[in-house]
Amino acid sequence: MLILLIEDHHLLAETIMDYLATEDIEVDYASRGLQGLELATTQTYDAIVLDINLPEINGFNxxxxxxxxxxxxxxxxxLTARDQLDDKLTGFESGADDYLVKPFANQELVARLSALMKRQRGEVTQKRNHxxxxxxxxxxxxxxxxxxxxxxxxxxxRILRILMRESPAIVSREAMQQELWGTDIPDTDVLRSHVYNLRKVLDHPFEFAMIQTVKGVGLRLVNSED
Structure with missing residues (x-):
């Protein structure tokens, strides 16, 4: 397993790398934003651990x-010292898969990385879904x-990918939030807002609405040909 760590706090980075080594996880390290971006785009990694506040270019960008x-x-x-909902949402909107607030236990970092990679392996088995x-x-x-x-x-x-993967089964809001945000689940209105925006693009321009709400249960995606 090879991880890219982009973190400008050298002492924290050393602590993380030392612990990951005990778990037989190899690490490439970048202390600056542009250096990390270059490594991420020229090398292949199993996961990227990315700080937000970096020199030159921040983690969101x-x-x-x-x-x-x-x-x-x-x-x-x-990784961030920020525990504000707006910062977390910005991270998820930029494409992050999970969020860990400093300070954290290294055991939790490894557990989250393992969960992300298992999820990734499951998602890439089939590249194109119909x-x-x-x-x-x-x-x-x-x-x-x-x-x-x-x-x-x-x-x-990501919401659509989850609904397609589970279709025609119903996905509960709790399960959806857990997969999207892990243990740092934001206010439920955030999920509702994302689903509303998804429906505007996926359903509103067309005659048939594929996303259906099952009251009190969750959401499901149905075939427009049914």
Whole structure:
């Protein structure tokens, strides 16, 4: 297992690397934003541990570039001293997969990395999913419906990918939030807002609404041909 650690606090970075070594996890290290971005885009990693406050370019911008400019879907775990909801949402919107607030236990860091990589292996088994006239390509992070490309936010894309994977089963809001945000689940209105924005793009321009709400249970994605 090879991890990229991008963290400008040298003592913390050394502590993390020493602990990961005891878990037989190899680490490439960058202390500056541009150096980390170069490594992330030229080497292959199982996961990226990314601090937010970095010299030259912050973690939000690095993650956004990885997702949107380079189409890199390596799991990203953000590290930060910020425990504000707005900061967490910004991280998720930029494409981060999980969020860990400093100070943290190294055991939790390893557990979260392992969970992210297991999830990633499950998601990349099938790169392109089809349900009716809806197509989702995990490798290119693109979505089409009725041959029209849909532009989704990173979180909207992840919600749709979960619904497609489980379709036609119902996904509870609790399960959705757990997969999207792990243990740092934000206010439930945040999920509602993301689903609303997803529906505006996926359903409103078309005659048939694929996302259905099952009152008191959760959400499901149904085939427009049913």
């Amino acid at each position: 690095i993650c956004q570039q990885l997702r949107q400019q380079y189409n890199i879907d390596t799991p990203v775990l953000m 349900i009716g006239d809806l197509v989702l390509d995990s490798s290119s992070q693109q979505v089409w419906r009725a041959n029209q490309e849909l532009i989704l936010s990173p979180t909207g894309f």
